[in-house]
Every structure is written in C-alpha cells, then in structure tokens.
Amino acid sequence: MDYETPQFFRVMQYAARAERDVVDMVSGNPDWEPPAALREGLAEYADGEVSDFQYPPSVGLTPLRDEIAERRGVDRSRVLVTNGAGEANHLAMTSALDRGEGDEVIMTDPVYPYYAGRANLLNAESTYVPVDETGQVDPAAVREATTDDTAAIVVNSPNNPTGAVYPPETIESLVEIAEDHDAVLVSDEVYDHFDYTGDFESALATDSDHVVATNSFSKSMAITGFRVGYAVFPDEDGPLGELVERARTRHMIQNVAGSRPAQYAVLRALRETPPEYYERSRERLRERIDRFTDALDAAGAEYTTPGGSFYVMARFDGFPGTMENVERLIDEAGVAGMPGEAFGESRADWLRFALVTPRVDEAAERLADYLG
Amino acid sequence: MDYETPQFFRVMQYAARAERDVVDMVSGNPDWEPPAALREGLAEYADGEVSDFQYPPSVGLTPLRDEIAERRGVDRSRVLVTNGAGEANHLAMTSALDRGEGDEVIMTDPVYPYYAGRANLLNAESTYVPVDETGQVDPAAVREATTDDTAAIVVNSPNNPTGAVYPPETIESLVEIAEDHDAVLVSDEVYDHFDYTGDFESALATDSDHVVATNSFSKSMAITGFRVGYAVFPDEDGPLGELVERARTRHMIQNVAGSRPAQYAVLRALRETPPEYYERSRERLRERIDRFTDALDAAGAEYTTPGGSFYVMARFDGFPGTMENVERLIDEAGVAGMPGEAFGESRADWLRFALVTPRVDEAAERLADYLG
Numbered sequence: 001m002d003y004e005t006p007q008f009f010r011v012m013q014y015a016a017r018a019e020r021d022v023v024d025m026v027s028g029n030p031d032w033e034p035p036a037a038l039r040e041g042l043a044e045y046a047d048g049e050v051s052d053f054q055y056p057p058s059v060g061l062t063p064l065r066d067e068i069a070e071r072r073g074v075d076r077s078r079v080l081v082t083n084g085a086g087e088a089n090h091l092a093m094t095s096a097l098d099r100g101e102g103d104e105v106i107m108t109d110p111v112y113p114y115y116a117g118r119a120n121l122l123n124a125e126s127t128y129v130p131v132d133e134t135g136q137v138d139p140a141a142v143r144e145a146t147t148d149d150t151a152a153i154v155v156n157s158p159n160n161p162t163g164a165v166y167p168p169e170t171i172e173s174l175v176e177i178a179e180d181h182d183a184v185l186v187s188d189e190v191y192d193h194f195d196y197t198g199d200f201e202s203a204l205a206t207d208s209d210h211v212v213a214t215n216s217f218s219k220s221m222a223i224t225g226f227r228v229g230y231a232v233f234p235d236e237d238g239p240l241g242e243l244v245e246r247a248r249t250r251h252m253i254q255n256v257a258g259s260r261p262a263q264y265a266v267l268r269a270l271r272e273t274p275p276e277y278y279e280r281s282r283e284r285l286r287e288r289i290d291r292f293t294d295a296l297d298a299a300g301a302e303y304t305t306p307g308g309s310f311y312v313m314a315r316f317d318g319f320p321g322t323m324e325n326v327e328r329l330i331d332e333a334g335v336a337g338m339p340g341e342a343f344g345e346s347r348a349d350w351l352r353f354a355l356v357t358p359r360v361d362e363a364a365e366r367l368a369d370y371l372g
Numbered sequence: 373m374d375y376e377t378p379q380f381f382r383v384m385q386y387a388a389r390a391e392r393d394v395v396d397m398v399s400g401n402p403d404w405e406p407p408a409a410l411r412e413g414l415a416e417y418a419d420g421e422v423s424d425f426q427y428p429p430s431v432g433l434t435p436l437r438d439e440i441a442e443r444r445g446v447d448r449s450r451v452l453v454t455n456g457a458g459e460a461n462h463l464a465m466t467s468a469l470d471r472g473e474g475d476e477v478i479m480t481d482p483v484y485p486y487y488a489g490r491a492n493l494l495n496a497e498s499t500y501v502p503v504d505e506t507g508q509v510d511p512a513a514v515r516e517a518t519t520d521d522t523a524a525i526v527v528n529s530p531n532n533p534t535g536a537v538y539p540p541e542t543i544e545s546l547v548e549i550a551e552d553h554d555a556v557l558v559s560d561e562v563y564d565h566f567d568y569t570g571d572f573e574s575a576l577a578t579d580s581d582h583v584v585a586t587n588s589f590s591k592s593m594a595i596t597g598f599r600v601g602y603a604v605f606p607d608e609d610g611p612l613g614e615l616v617e618r619a620r621t622r623h624m625i626q627n628v629a630g631s632r633p634a635q636y637a638v639l640r641a642l643r644e645t646p647p648e649y650y651e652r653s654r655e656r657l658r659e660r661i662d663r664f665t666d667a668l669d670a671a672g673a674e675y676t677t678p679g680g681s682f683y684v685m686a687r688f689d690g691f692p693g694t695m696e697n698v699e700r701l702i703d704e705a706g707v708a709g710m711p712g713e714a715f716g717e718s719r720a721d722w723l724r725f726a727l728v729t730p731r732v733d734e735a736a737e738r739l740a741d742y743l744g
Contacts, residue, residue, distance in 0.1 A: 046414035086628035225632030256458035259631030260597035
C-alpha cells in the first residue's frame with residue numbers, strides 16, 4: 001500500500017466530478033456550525049490593528065497557549081501550537097525519531113494513513129499491530145512488537161477509522177511500554193470531544209515523560225480548514241525535554257509560525273464557547289450513528305458501532321473495500337466513502353463512512369438498494 | 373554560528389522586555405495598512421458557509437493558484453500554495469536534497485538565517501559565498517564553489533539583509549550554473565514588490581527547468597502573520613518534474629493544507645488591490661530610506677543604500693554587530709536592530725535596521741547621540 005499520498009483527496013475529487021448526486025461521506029469535514037464566538041473572533045480580527053496582522057510567536061499566540069495549558073493542566077512551556085494536528089503529529093514523530101535512539105514507528109492496523117505516509121517519508125521502519133474486531137488494541141501485542149529500536153508508538157483514540165475508544169488501562173499499558181523501551185507514545189486525541197462511551201481519558205493523565213499528546217480544534221469546532229492544532233510535550237526539564245526543543249526548532253524552520261487570524265478566532269471561541277456546543281455536536285453524531293447503523297442492519301451489512309469519533313466501518317458481502325469499489329459506489333449508488341484498504345490490510349474488506357452529512361438515512365438506503 | 377534558532381525572536385523578546393521606549397527595527401514586520409480588500413475578504417469569510425471552513429485543497433485554493441499562475445505566466449500545476457515563503461523555501465530545499473543527487477547547499481554570506489538553519493536541520497553541507505561590499509554576488513565565485521554534490525543554490529533578491537537587487541545577468545548566470553551541475557536554483561523573491569532600482573526580474577524569466585521561485589504575500593500585503601506564500605516549481609513533465617511531486621507530498625504530510633481564512637482573504641486582495649497600493653508602499657520605504665541614511669550620514673556611520681527590500685545595514689566604528697551590542701543599543705539608546713553576526717561572518721561588524729517604523733528619524737538620532 002502506497003501511503004505517501006493519502007487517498008482522501010483522490011476520492012473527494014472523484015466524487016466531485018461525478019455526474020450524479022453523491023452523498024459525501026469521505027472526509028472528516030464536519031458539516032455543522034462552528035461556535036458563534038469563532039465567527040465573531042474572526043470578524044473582530046479582520047477589523048483589528050495592523051500589528052496584529054504580523055507574525056505571531058512561532059510557538060503560538062501566548063494567550064492561546066495559556067488557555068490550552070490551563071485546560072490540559074500543564075505548564076505553558078510544554079504547549080506548541082501547530083498547523084493543525086497534522087503538523088503536531090509530524091513534529092511529535094520527527095522529534096522522537098531525531099533522538100537517534102531508534103528508527104522504528106509502531107502503529108495500529110487499520111492506521112490513519114497520514115501516520116503511515118509520514119513514517120514512510122521519514123524513512124522510519126514501520127511496524128503495524130492489528131487491532132481486534134472491535135477496533136481495540138491489545139497492549140500485549142504492542143509490547144511484543146516493540147524493540148530497542150522503537151522510537152515512537154502512535155495511537156489515536158477515539159479512533160479514525162474504527163471508532164474505538166481505548167480504555168484508560170490500555171493507554172496506561174502503552175505508556176508503560178514506551179517507558180520501558182525509552183520510546184515516545186504519540187497519542188493523537190483529536191476526537192476527544194466525540195467520546196460516546198464516557199471512558200476516554202487523555203494520555204496526559206498518566207503524567208509520563210514519554211507521552212506527546214496531540215490535538216486540534218478542527219473537529220471540535222468544525223473548522224478543519226483553519227489549521228490550528230497543538231502538541232503537549234514532556235516537560236522540557238525532564239528526561240525527554242529535548243523533544244519540545246526539537247519540535248520548536250523544526251516548526252520554526254518549516255513553517256516559521258502558524259496563521260494568526262485562525263489562532264485568534266480559535267482563542268476567542270475557546271474562551272467563550274459553552275459546554276453545550278460540544279454536547280450538541282455529540283448528540284447530533286449519536287443520532288446519526290443510530291440512524292445509519294439501523295439502516296445498515298436493514299441492509300444486512302456488518303458494521304462496527306463507534307464508541308467515539310464519527311466514522312462507521314461497514315462490510316458488505318462480496319464487495320471488498322477497494323478503490324475500484326469506492327468509485328463504483330459513487331457512480332452507481334451515489335454514496336462516497338473511503339476504501340478500507342486505504343487504512344491497511346486488516347480492514348481491506350471494509351468501507352469507511354464519515355457521518356458528516358445530515359443525509360445518513362438516504363445514504364444507507366442507497367447502499368441497501370445497491371448492495372442489499 | 374548556530375543558525376538553528378534564528379535570533380529574530382530573541383531580539384524581539386529582549387526589546388519587548390526593555391523598560392524604556394524602544395524603536396523596533398528588528399523584524400521584517402510591515403507597519404503599514406494591508407490592502408482594504410484583504411480586510412473585506414476576511415470579514416466576508418467570517419460570515420461564510422460552513423463548507424468554506426473545511427480543508428482547502430492541500431496545494432491551495434484553486435482560484436488562488438490560478439491568480440498566481442496567471443501573474444507568473446506559468447501553468448497552475450507548477451504552483452503550490454504554502455504556509456508563507458518559509459514553507460515554500462523549506463519545500464524547495466528538501467525537494468532538491470531528496471533527489472539524492474547531492475547534499476550540498478550553496479548560500480551567500482551574509483545569509484538570511486532561516487536558509488542556514490534549514491540547511492543545518494536537513495544535514496546538508498553548507499557552503500557560503502561572500503558577497504561584495506554592495507551586496508552583489510559574483511557568479512564566478514558561485515561557479516567555483518559549486519560541485520557535483522551541489523543540490524541547491526539559494527539566493528534572495530531583493531536581498532535581506534543587504535538590500536541588494538541582483539541584475540538579470542546575475543540571475544541568468546546562477547541559473548546556468550545550476551543547470552550545468554544538475555542543481556536547483558531556489559530564488560526567494562519575497563521582496564519583489566520592493567525594488568527601487570527597476571532592475572529586478574524574477575528567475576522565472578529564464579524559463580529554466582532548474583529554478584524554483586518562492587514568494588509570499590507577507591511583505592507585499594503587510595500580513596506576515598497570515599502565512600500565505602507559494603513556490604513555482606519546474607514543469608512536472610520536465611526533467612525535474614519530481615520536485616513538485618516531492619514538495620506536494622511533503623507539504624501534505626507535514627501540514628495537510630494551509631489555513632483557509634488567510635488564503636481566502638489573500639485571494640480577494642490579489643484580485644482587487646490596485647497597483648497604486650504597492651506603489652505607495654515603495655514610496656513610503658524610499659522616503660524612509662532617504663531619511664534614515666541622511667541621519668546615518670550625519671552620525672558618521674558607514675552604510676549601504678538598499679536597492680530593494682526594506683533593510684539598511686550600518687557600521688559604527690568600534691561597535692561591532694554582536695548580540696551584546698544589540699542588547700546594549702536597546703537598553704542604552706532605545707533602538708532595536710539585528711546583529712550582523714546573525715547573518716554570517718562577512719557582516720559581523722554591521723547592524724541591520726528594518727525600516728518598518730515611521731520613527732526612522734528618531735531612531736537615527738538616538739543612534740547618532742549614542743554612537744556618533
């Protein structure tokens with residue numbers, strides 16, 4: 001599998017060019033309103049001082065780092081604001097690899113394709129640990145895969161694409177494995193606001209010097225195009241203090257700084273958005289999950305009910321999750337999903353559907369009509 | 373010289389913490405109004421569709437790439453919109469190095485510190501070619517320094533920090549050298565709107581397959597904090613077509629995409645801003661250069677009159693351009709500049725002053741009082 005160019009854009013382009021109406025369930029682009037304070041913040045910024053249009057600090061606007069640090073219960077020095085979680089994960093992985101203590105990256109299968117593509121680009125040794133049928137990772141399997149050459153273990157919970165939420169004990173075990181092998185657990189928590197199990201706990205709760213937690217406002221505030229994310233690194237005075245130093249340097253060299261209008265608007269939204277906004281988003285998704293999985297039941301499909309995030313993986317008999325089949329579904333059924341093979345070998349028979357459209361019933365009906 | 377963490381932020385922070393009034397001439401942050409259409413574009417965006425808040429294409433908004441391509445006279449496929457010129461230069465240099473045809477990067481001395489820091493981060497072999505007293509680079513010296521191991525030659529005209537504008541013959545010679553050694557000329561042209569000589573010509577005019585031209589809207593639109601830049605790569609069907617492919621992949625892996633509100637506002641400003649806006653900016657700078665250099669004359673300082681960009685390098689007898697002296701100037705004279713040593717060895721005796729303040733007379737008087 002070639003992970004170097006993630007397939008999302010290819011499928012989206014194919015769907016956009018289709019001559020028929022297509023329900024878009026490809027990308028993780030939320031279709032709901034961002035917080036009101038976000039729009040207000042951006043409008044306010046547009047009318048602001050010239051000096052506010054110039055470089056923010058490379059590490060991010062100070063009050064934004066403060067807000068993040070306070071919420072995460074960490075010192076501000078550990079927070080680096082990035083160009084979305086994509087850059088946060090990139091900096092976490094490069095910093096771990098640049099220590100020179102190993103060049104192996106452990107990931108799960110299925111894997112979020114950007115992790116795999118990044119490991120390839122960075123010439124890392126990639127090792128995949130298959131998850132179980134429900135999407136849960138077995139820490140014993142990770143421990144068995146981990147070697148002295150392991151630089152990082154990269155996990156994502158709530159998970160894209162499986163929807164699994166790892167229980168705190170799993171995260172604690174993974175942290176222990178990272179500690180035992182002097183490796184870094186990169187915990188991508190971008191779906192933390194979309195946990196329906198109540199079980200989710202950030203890896204930061206382990207208070208380990210071997211954890212980098214990454215996150216973004218892309219999903220929680222429905223602004224994937226703003227590119228505001230962050231990483232929380234281990235204490236810079238601790239044993240892995242070099243990680244945040246390396247990340248700051250690389251961030252400065254590759255991007256100079258992040259985009260200030262977006263950071264400003266996010267800061268305003270972070271301060272003023274009530275918990276109800278996030279609760280409504282969860283409610284909306286819960287309801288869509290119910291409707292979509294009910295319809296999948298009716299269609300006789302196999303599927304996993306997500307405990308978090310907003311993806312449903314489904315399997316239709318005799319219709320494996322290849323790119324060809326995804327294109328066929330677009331043209332012949334009018335539903336665009338992602339091929340399971342884009343996420344690795346273990347879900348090659350499956351298709352991933354992102355519930356970022358109000359038209360989930362319609363999509364499920366079309367799938368049932370075509371494949372049922 | 374440690375280039376890994378460019379010194380701009382350090383000096384800016386020192387100046388910000390000073391207990392006295394300081395004229396800030398450190399960074400390249402414009403102090404003038406952005407185009408009216410830029411503010412209008414951002415305000416309009418703030419009120420736009422939810423779908424417009426989601427991922428732009430990784431390579432940049434299509435109409436923005438079209439506007440850029442049309443202005444530069446190239447095919448859209450050659451244009452990659454980046455997180456400022458910083459990322460454009462990063463992608464140009466990494467793409468050249470990743471060809472595996474050499475690991476040497478040739479730069480001038482003085483050098484824009486980010487180029488040098490990037491070469492270090494990328495483990496490239498760095499070779500510096502000193503420029504002459506006026507800031508001009510001698511192509512014969514570059515040819516002598518270039519070897520089969522040269523991956524890229526990185527130049528910047530109009531130049532930061534010298535203010536030199538390379539004549540078209542120089543650029544043509546540099547392109548020839550790159551062609552002869554199968555290397556890439558990275559031509560950073562971010563100050564192209566600040567040419568007072570009338571001599572400036574983009575390296576794209578050579579129509580060579582060995583040129584990557586980088587640029588941004590940071591300086592021309594006075595929006596360094598927006599982070600919208602671009603690179604124009606060689607034709608993807610040409611002999612160095614791999615460059616743009618590599619750059620697209622790396623951009624996607626490290627940043628996913630750029631920030632959409634900023635791209636949207638820049639697009640609007642690019643379409644609607646009349647030439648008079650840019651002419652007024654040049655006029656403002658020309659006038660500041662005159663006033664500042666007149667005052668430097670009066671103070672008995674040596675200096676170079678910039679042909680482009682907005683920096684003046686000055687030398688005061690017995691007061692070399694060290695970080696210590698820069699801090700002394702902040703505390704004791706109330707003027708913040710950049711130490712010449714931050715740009716390499718050849719200008720270690722000099723200080724660089726950015727004319728991004730209306731208080732240039734006051735700054736020059738303070739310098740004259742303190743050092744005259």
